[in-house]
Amino acid sequence: MTSLAELHDVARQRLAPEHYDYFAGGAGDEVALADNERSFRRLALLPRILPGSATRDLAVRLPGAEASMPVFVSPTAFHRLAHPDGELATARAVAAAGTVLIASMAATVAIGDMAAAAREVDPGATLWFQLYLQTDREVTDLLVRRAADAGCSALVVTVDSPVFGRHERDRRHGFTDLPDGLFAENMRDLPGGPRNIEMSPALSWADLDRLRESTSLPVLLKGVLHPEDAHLAVEHGMDGILVSNHGGRQLDAAPAPVDVLPRIVEVVGGRVPVLLDGGVRRGTDVAIALALGATAVGIGRPVLWGLAAAGESGVRQVLELLREEFDDALALCGGRRLADLTRDLVTVRGPEGGKW
Numbered sequence: 001m002t003s004l005a006e007l008h009d010v011a012r013q014r015l016a017p018e019h020y021d022y023f024a025g026g027a028g029d030e031v032a033l034a035d036n037e038r039s040f041r042r043l044a045l046l047p048r049i050l051p052g053s054a055t056r057d058l059a060v061r062l063p064g065a066e067a068s069m070p071v072f073v074s075p076t077a078f079h080r081l082a083h084p085d086g087e088l089a090t091a092r093a094v095a096a097a098g099t100v101l102i103a104s105m106a107a108t109v110a111i112g113d114m115a116a117a118a119r120e121v122d123p124g125a126t127l128w129f130q131l132y133l134q135t136d137r138e139v140t141d142l143l144v145r146r147a148a149d150a151g152c153s154a155l156v157v158t159v160d161s162p163v164f165g166r167h168e169r170d171r172r173h174g175f176t177d178l179p180d181g182l183f184a185e186n187m188r189d190l191p192g193g194p195r196n197i198e199m200s201p202a203l204s205w206a207d208l209d210r211l212r213e214s215t216s217l218p219v220l221l222k223g224v225l226h227p228e229d230a231h232l233a234v235e236h237g238m239d240g241i242l243v244s245n246h247g248g249r250q251l252d253a254a255p256a257p258v259d260v261l262p263r264i265v266e267v268v269g270g271r272v273p274v275l276l277d278g279g280v281r282r283g284t285d286v287a288i289a290l291a292l293g294a295t296a297v298g299i300g301r302p303v304l305w306g307l308a309a310a311g312e313s314g315v316r317q318v319l320e321l322l323r324e325e326f327d328d329a330l331a332l333c334g335g336r337r338l339a340d341l342t343r344d345l346v347t348v349r350g351p352e353g354g355k356w
């Protein structure tokens, strides 16, 4: 495979149509979904020349993690729909790549088993746990304890889902539940049971404050798009912000994360790391996001395509392709280290070559 797009094609052929559409789809007319990739294509990199170094350093420090490159795996649900090994394969592949896996609360493998699989590959493997805060605080506390017991080094609270997005592809297929035998394993034995992950508009900053006080783990907020919310996140003691529109699966009128990134970076002012996901498909996308101030970027669907195409080896290919492409992009921009990717390198495509 020479690109993530090729792995996507293979996955499309392998997956049952209703499962492919669950992974690929977005909300409503899928405007946000399409814009996530298109927005990267609207931007260009203005390269510098003669870097004076034969090698490059891609490593990055993140909350509770040292990653080998500024690309991590964003949380996606139900990996056993893509491959029988599910999240076990993903965890092994991400550990081999030396980067961070954000395990979904809606995983089809329990967090403890994912962590064990990752640590067989690399005893120092880093997992973060993604959490939808539950209105039953006991359930949230139990989930946090399970994540901590599994050795997760940060919590990522998803805040863009007060209600579940309107996924019209799923409605057309009548895809409303997991097939028999598959469960959201992190919810097993919890009140409400494995099929019951709650999304609630009743949650507020006070619930986040309570979580903040209840754990010593770093807490990051996922799904921030408004600069004022980024400001509030820092004020409420968050350890990082993940700029995301949930891969275009929640508010279809939401902007592409890369379009709002510069303003959020400005408001945060370096106090905590700003991460981004949505539409990252090439090493040049990684370089653009970093030049606009992101500390690292996440990928969602490409990992599912790698998993469906070739299990653990497919996910490894996805991560290694992005590593190679990003390393090339950094070299071609005249950079030696991540800090060489500065905002002046990003222009808007077109004859005017406008600066951001």
Ligand SMILES: Cc1cc2nc3c(=O)[nH]c(=O)nc-3n(C[C@H](O)[C@H](O)[C@H](O)COP(=O)(O)O)c2cc1C
Binding pocket: 022, 023, 024, 036, 074, 075, 076, 077, 104, 105, 106, 130, 158, 222, 244, 245, 246, 247, 248, 249, 277, 278, 279, 280, 298, 299, 300, 301, 302
């Ligand atoms: C099939 C699928 C399932 C997802 N499940 C979750 C989830 O359980 N929790 C979460 O916070 N985000 C979830 N997301 C959103 C991703 O974490 C991420 O924001 C998005 O996929 C990034 O966009 P990309 O797919 O273009 O890389 C999911 C996305 C997809 C495509």
Ligand SMILES: CCCCCCC(=O)C(=O)O
Binding pocket: 077, 106, 196, 197, 198, 246, 249
């Ligand atoms: C009720 C199950 C919720 C699973 C959440 C998965 C998700 O976030 C998605 O975008 O799909």
